[in-house]
Each structure stands twice: as structure tokens, then as C-alpha cells.
Amino acid sequence: MEQNLSLYKIFYTVAKTGNISHAAKELYISQPAISKSISKLEDNLKVTLFIRNSRGVHLTEEGQLLYEHVKQAFDSITIGEESIKKITSLGIGQIRIGVSTTLCKYILLPYLKEFVEAYPHIKITIHCQSTFHTIKMLENNQIDIGLIGKPSNEKNITFHPVMEIExxxxxxxxxxxxxxxxxxxxxxxxxxxxxxxxxxxxxxxxxxxxxxxxxxxxxxxxxxxxxxxxxxxxxxxxxxxxxxxxxxxxxxxxxxxxxxxxxxxxxxxxxxxxxxxxxxxxxxxxxKRAVGFAYSRSTYLSPSMRSFIDYFKINQIASEE
The missing domain is CATH 3.40.190.10 (Periplasmic binding protein-like II)
Known part of the structure; x- marks a missing residue:
């Protein structure tokens, strides 16, 4: 399948434009390369995909069937690319937070109120449970970040203190x-x-x-x-x-x-x-003991996560001043 992806891209472009020369210009490759790729795909599938005439090419019955599926696949890719661009430009994303009920009420909620106002496009999901369960969820990648008491072992966790409690x-x-x-x-x-x-x-x-x-x-x-x-x-x-x-x-x-x-x-x-x-x-x-945000060292820091951490750090510095 991997070897055929480029062939399907060429097939899709030719079928969409209905013309090999137009497809060659759009893909920035030569017409002979286009024709060779179409022939190779037809040999692989053991069917004829295009009928050629003086005005260009048009799909056979088998070619039309294949085009409908390939078009759906490439449309999905396009939607995915546009979604990523939208996430990047508008800051749309999701953060899964684990926290105990107590820390959520007294520490997280006041912070979240300001963060949501600054980043309204980021979806926040709260998982309330004990700190033990929050740490397990971090290890299993079931949440992105947790608000917990400072653990005795920080080997696999990055910990950013928020405040001390007594x-x-x-x-x-x-x-x-x-x-x-x-x-x-x-x-x-x-x-x-x-x-x-x-x-x-x-x-x-x-x-x-x-x-x-x-x-x-x-x-x-x-x-x-x-x-x-x-x-x-x-x-x-x-x-x-x-x-x-x-x-x-x-x-x-x-x-x-x-x-x-x-x-x-x-x-x-x-x-x-x-x-x-x-x-x-x-x-x-x-x-006294420290409470703070923690996340796994192996976790991919999405743009939303980076915004969350950076916002916390900036506000912490401001409060200390």
C-alpha cells in the first residue's frame, strides 16, 4: 500500500483534472511520468482506469469506482490538514487534567477560570480522583497533566510547584x-x-x-x-x-x-x-508540603499543554512579585 500511495495521488489528480498535462503541471512532474504511473497502477489492479481521447482522459467504470474511494480518502486528509491549521491558528485543543476534589476546588478552579477566559477554544476535561489514581493515570497516558502533592519519586514526572500547604x-x-x-x-x-x-x-x-x-x-x-x-x-x-x-x-x-x-x-x-x-x-x-502540576516526562507536549504550562508559570511569577 505504501508504494501505491504516490500512484493513487497521481491517479486522483488526473481523474480530477481530466487531463494528463494539467495533472503534470499541478504535481510538478512530467507527462511521461504521469502516464507511466497510471500504467503501473492499472497493471497492479489488473484493470483499465482511463480511456484516452484527443480531449483528454475519462474514467472507466472501474476507474470511477476507485476514484470515489480515493477522493473520499484525500478529502479526509484535506479536512485533517485544515483542522490542524485551525488548531494552530486559533489555539483549539484539549487538555485532560487529573486532580483531587479538594485541590480542584481550592487551587485548580480559580486558575482555570482565568485560563479559560484567555484560551476559550481549548477544551478542558477534569478527572476527579485521589492523587494516587491521578499519578497512575499520568503513567498510563490517560490524562495530560495532574495537580498533585509533590511525589517522593519524581523519576518519570516533571513537577512544577504551585504552592505550599500545611x-x-x-x-x-x-x-x-x-x-x-x-x-x-x-x-x-x-x-x-x-x-x-x-x-x-x-x-x-x-x-x-x-x-x-x-x-x-x-x-x-x-x-x-x-x-x-x-x-x-x-x-x-x-x-x-x-x-x-x-x-x-x-x-x-x-x-x-x-x-x-x-x-x-x-x-x-x-x-x-x-x-x-x-x-x-x-x-x-x-x-509543609508542595502542591503543583505534574506530567509524564514521556508525554508529548501539545500546543494546548504548552499554553497551559506557560500561562501557569507567567501567573506564578506575577503573583510572587
């Missing part, structure tokens, strides 16, 4: 007071714990984690892995754990006084300021 433990003051009363401690001491910042309270901290209803993201979430490592490193004992699969529910459950929740500080600043929840001081704060 994990903290929060609860309502009433819940902490009730917890203290249940353990037959004074409510005054727990007030000191939740109101004073920067003071070490290792004993009370240990009691809170051991006795409280501790609300954490489930094991499918990379944040849970990070918190489990913190507990193991500092030998923190926990007994009552309620697993929840979204950060939004963790925050809401904490606000209604259901327990102590591990949340991302940057996402609950308004609730902390309004005193709906309070941060529990830790003797050893949990280290």
Missing part, C-alpha cells in the same frame, strides 16, 4: 471542652491549650489524639500516608479514627463538633479567623 488538626472549642470534661480535667486548662499558640503541650496533645474522635482522610489519599508517617515518627497513639474520603466533609464535620479533624490550613483560614474551629497547637508541627 496540615493541621482542628476542632470546635466546645468539642475540646467536652472531651476534657469526659476525662475529668478542668475546662480552664483546655481553654489554655486551644487559645495559646507557640507553647508546647505534649501531655495534653497526646491525650487529645488518644481520646478524641479523630477524623482523617481514608487510606486512598496521599495526605493520609503523610499523616500516618507523622504519627509513627512521633509515636502518637490513636484509638478512635473516623475515615472520610473528602477534605470538604472533614472540614464540615469538624465545624459541627463531631471530632478532631486533620485539614489543610490554607483551606480553613476563614473558619479559623471566625473562630468556628480552632487549631490545636502541636509540640512538633507537621512539615
Amino acid at each position: 496540615d493541621i488538626f482542628v476542632a470546635t472549642k466546645q468539642y475540646l471542652k467536652n472531651l476534657e470534661l469526659r476525662e475529668e480535667h478542668s475546662s480552664e486548662s483546655i481553654d489554655d491549650l486551644v487559645q495559646v499558640k507557640g507553647e508546647p503541650y505534649p501531655l495534653k496533645e497526646a491525650e487529645i489524639f488518644k481520646k478524641a474522635n479523630l477524623m482523617l482522610l481514608d487510606e486512598e489519599n496521599i495526605t493520609r500516608v503523610y499523616i500516618n508517617e507523622y504519627f509513627n515518627t512521633h509515636q502518637i497513639e490513636t484509638n478512635q479514627i473516623l475515615e472520610i474520603n473528602t477534605m470538604e466533609l472533614l472540614i464540615e464535620f469538624a465545624k459541627i463538633g463531631l471530632g478532631v479533624a486533620c485539614v489543610i490550613k490554607e483551606f480553613v483560614l476563614e473558619d479559623l479567623i471566625s473562630d468556628r474551629i480552632t487549631e490545636i497547637p502541636l509540640s512538633t508541627p507537621i512539615g
Whole structure:
């Protein structure tokens, strides 16, 4: 078939123009070369494709049948070329993004709003799932880019940090007071714990984690892995754990006084300021971690992807200034 492609191009041009000399001019080859190619194609197919006369050539019945199929093929190629030109000139394209529900709400959506306004012709597809699944989809080329917490192994991933986030433990003051009363401690001491910042309270901290209803993201979430490592490193004992699969529910459950929740500080600043929840001081704060856009090193960076990455970098520089 590959050897016949040039023959079909010549056949198509001759059939379209109805004249060998016109086809030769359009293809920038000699008339004898045109005639030789037509003869070769006829020999390959073992049919006569053209009838020659003084005014030019016209298709035989077999030639007309072949022309209809060849014309459809070349029309499809032309449409493909025009589509590519349109994509290039107008910036039309598609980007598949993987992101957790939490990062989508608090980080991706504000960024996407401005990007879509700047590039309205680019189609955006959002796949919401855990960071673990997002990384797997990147590896399997099922998405183009992901917004994730910085992975421990960046061997096959290019990572562009967006911001740092800090994990903290929060609860309502009433819940902490009730917890203290249940353990037959004074409510005054727990007030000191939740109101004073920067003071070490290792004993009370240990009691809170051991006795409280501790609300954490489930094991499918990379944040849970990070918190489990913190507990193991500092030998923190926990007994009552309620697993929840979204950060939004963790925050809401904490606000209604259901327990102590591990949340991302940057996402609950308004609730902390309004005193709906309070941060529990830790003797050893949990280290901050980076969140950013990641894509496979083997991924082809389409014009749409390059626009997305460049737009992010430009806006990040502007925000830092």
C-alpha cells in the first residue's frame, strides 16, 4: 500500500483534472511520468482506469469506482490538514487534567477560570480522583497533566510547584471542652491549650489524639500516608479514627463538633479567623508540603499543554512579585 500511495495521488489528480498535462503541471512532474504511473497502477489492479481521447482522459467504470474511494480518502486528509491549521491558528485543543476534589476546588478552579477566559477554544476535561489514581493515570497516558502533592519519586514526572500547604488538626472549642470534661480535667486548662499558640503541650496533645474522635482522610489519599508517617515518627497513639474520603466533609464535620479533624490550613483560614474551629497547637508541627502540576516526562507536549504550562508559570511569577 505504501508504494501505491504516490500512484493513487497521481491517479486522483488526473481523474480530477481530466487531463494528463494539467495533472503534470499541478504535481510538478512530467507527462511521461504521469502516464507511466497510471500504467503501473492499472497493471497492479489488473484493470483499465482511463480511456484516452484527443480531449483528454475519462474514467472507466472501474476507474470511477476507485476514484470515489480515493477522493473520499484525500478529502479526509484535506479536512485533517485544515483542522490542524485551525488548531494552530486559533489555539483549539484539549487538555485532560487529573486532580483531587479538594485541590480542584481550592487551587485548580480559580486558575482555570482565568485560563479559560484567555484560551476559550481549548477544551478542558477534569478527572476527579485521589492523587494516587491521578499519578497512575499520568503513567498510563490517560490524562495530560495532574495537580498533585509533590511525589517522593519524581523519576518519570516533571513537577512544577504551585504552592505550599500545611496540615493541621482542628476542632470546635466546645468539642475540646467536652472531651476534657469526659476525662475529668478542668475546662480552664483546655481553654489554655486551644487559645495559646507557640507553647508546647505534649501531655495534653497526646491525650487529645488518644481520646478524641479523630477524623482523617481514608487510606486512598496521599495526605493520609503523610499523616500516618507523622504519627509513627512521633509515636502518637490513636484509638478512635473516623475515615472520610473528602477534605470538604472533614472540614464540615469538624465545624459541627463531631471530632478532631486533620485539614489543610490554607483551606480553613476563614473558619479559623471566625473562630468556628480552632487549631490545636502541636509540640512538633507537621512539615509543609508542595502542591503543583505534574506530567509524564514521556508525554508529548501539545500546543494546548504548552499554553497551559506557560500561562501557569507567567501567573506564578506575577503573583510572587
